[in-house]
Every structure is written in C-alpha cells, then in structure tokens.
Amino acid sequence: MNKIKRLLYFNSIAKEMCGHSKCLDILFSRLFLKVPYNLYVDLCFYDVPWNERSKYILDHAIYALRYNPGVTRTNHDDKRDIMKKIYPYLKRKIILDTSTMSKSDFIAFCEGLESFFYKPTDGDSGVGIKKYYIKNYKIEDLYQIIKTSKVGILEETIKQHPKMMSLNPDAVSTIRFMIFKHEAGAKILFSSLRTSITKGSVIDNAGAGGCFANIDIEKGEIWKNAYSECIAFKSFTKDLKPLIGKDGIEKHPLTGTKFVGFKIPYYNEAKEMVLEVADNINFFNRRLLGFDIAISKDGPLIVEVNANRPGICALYQIARKDTPLKAKFENMLESYSNN
Numbered sequence: 001m002n003k004i005k006r007l008l009y010f011n012s013i014a015k016e017m018c019g020h021s022k023c024l025d026i027l028f029s030r031l032f033l034k035v036p037y038n039l040y041v042d043l044c045f046y047d048v049p050w051n052e053r054s055k056y057i058l059d060h061a062i063y064a065l066r067y068n069p070g071v072t073r074t075n076h077d078d079k080r081d082i083m084k085k086i087y088p089y090l091k092r093k094i095i096l097d098t099s100t101m102s103k104s105d106f107i108a109f110c111e112g113l114e115s116f117f118y119k120p121t122d123g124d125s126g127v128g129i130k131k132y133y134i135k136n137y138k139i140e141d142l143y144q145i146i147k148t149s150k151v152g153i154l155e156e157t158i159k160q161h162p163k164m165m166s167l168n169p170d171a172v173s174t175i176r177f178m179i180f181k182h183e184a185g186a187k188i189l190f191s192s193l194r195t196s197i198t199k200g201s202v203i204d205n206a207g208a209g210g211c212f213a214n215i216d217i218e219k220g221e222i223w224k225n226a227y228s229e230c231i232a233f234k235s236f237t238k239d240l241k242p243l244i245g246k247d248g249i250e251k252h253p254l255t256g257t258k259f260v261g262f263k264i265p266y267y268n269e270a271k272e273m274v275l276e277v278a279d280n281i282n283f284f285n286r287r288l289l290g291f292d293i294a295i296s297k298d299g300p301l302i303v304e305v306n307a308n309r310p311g312i313c314a315l316y317q318i319a320r321k322d323t324p325l326k327a328k329f330e331n332m333l334e335s336y337s338n339n
Contacts, residue, residue: 007027010026010230014041017244025045033058036058056325057316060311061309063333064288067180068287071308079122079304083153086277086281089277092155094153094154097153098149098152106146114135114157116155117132118130118146120152121152132145157172159297160294161297163264167193170199171196171203173196175292175294175300177291178289179274179275179288179289179291181288185275187336189333192315193212193259195212197210197252197254209228209232211226211228211243211249212227212228212314221264225248227321246322266300274293286307289310292306316329
C-alpha cells in the first residue's frame, strides 16, 4: 500500500470513529510529530490535543535499539536460539529443529499427543504458526507436511487452566511480561493478557488480530477493558469500532467473560518464574525482554521469550490509550538502570 493509499485508508477509519475527515491532521501528525498512521487511529489522536501527542510512546523500536545489542528495526531472531536457552523451563514436548528431525523422532514426539503447534523459526506476530490435530492425518503424511514446510519448531499443545479456558477455549491465552534486566536484578515493567477473539483462531498475537488488556502487577488481575490494533485487520468494519475506540471491549466477544476483575491463576508464581529466568539466562546481552507465559492447571509455563522488539507500544501504550506513557516508561528505565 503506497503512502497516499495508506493515508486515505487510515483517514477512512478515523472518519468512521469520530464522524469527520482527519486527513490533514493525520498527515501533519506524521510530518511534524512522526506519528505512524495506524497509531494515530489506535491512540485515538482524533480526540487528543496536538500538544499532548508527543507525550505518547510512538516508536517502541528506539528502546530496543538502545538496550538490545544486535537488534535493528527489521531483523528477527532465530527462535531456535532462544528456545535452546529456556529449554529446561518449557516442561513439555519440544522438537527444536525440524530440519534435523528424523521420522522416528517425529513419531516419538507425536506419541500420546492429540495435537501440536508448528512455528517457523523466523516468525513474527504469529505469522506461519499452525496447529495440527494428529488424528486427522496418517503419521507418514503429517511427517512429510512438516518436513516440506519451512524450518521450524514443534511444540506440544499446552492444556491451559480451566479459568483461562473461560476466556477462550479455542486458543491458549498468554500473559506477556515486559522485563528490564539490570545488574541489581530483573524488574517487571508491565504485564498484559493476550487472547484470540476470532472463532477458531489458535493465535493470540496482537499483530494477528487478538486483543490485549493490562494486568495489575500487584493484584494479578485485569484492570482495564481490552483493545486491539487496527493494523492487525485487513479491512475495517463497524464491528471493530469498539476494539480500537477509547473505551475498548468489556467482555470477550466469544465467551462473554468480563475482562476487568479477571484474576490470573498462578500469577505470583508466573512473576517469580520470569524474574528467575531473566536473572539466570543471558539473552545475547539484551535487557528489554518480553516473556510469554501460559497458565496450565499445574502452574505457569514459558511459551517463548521475545528478545528483539518486544511489543512495548501495542501491549502497553495502546492498552492505556487514555494516558500518555512516554515519560513514565522512560523514568522506569532510567530508575532501574541506576539501581
């Protein structure tokens, strides 16, 4: 989509949200404040005074570039490198590299499982992730499907806690912990719940159309309505208006479970685990990390660790779109850096 088409597209969304065209306002915000078109909509800047807009986090990559060596605005980590580091904490069946997987390895992996996930090694925002139900295939055919796919990782499907199932039984809803590492010990900057809102979808990523809601770190419960980001959807419809509007959505659209007040099982245990892992494992000397945690009936499990550009804007600023958080976030980073 070229620049003019992008401008007109996001203006059409803004117009739907506020009732009139904001084309020039979007353009000037981009030129003078460097506001991405999609964030203009996601942060409801059509209702935000001009002098307040620079107080929002508008570019999460600058923090990753500052604190995460080797990271650029476009590169991706090889998931195998990360998974090898956290392997002792995964507590489920894993094949770390399908390129070296033999047929006997695959058969042994599938034994006793109903399903598994395939994840490409260089995926982002859930792109390329697939869930396979073993009973639907001959084992030889399924093996060939995996071997002819891009090199990836296979993971046993996590059976999540019944409380988490009440949000969405079709997908594992995960908890993202944003961690900042420093010499005195890792710190949790913020925490969010992510869940799929599309029937049948098994991916909870914000970039794949899922929604997210902020968690009170002390109480372990959601304290604001859930939101999504407009760029995750190929086209805008009126049904998406509550998801990207100022008020968010009060209940999960598939199950009716209320977000605010939803208490995360084993949340304290999850906090302890991510801090332990962050303190004990060196992730390429990177300091800003995003831990994705699933909650099983027996406790928290690590799904993966994002050591590249771990979603600061979407999962923190967009979920708090009524409050500019740039100064608060930078103060946290500076404070923890000095401890």
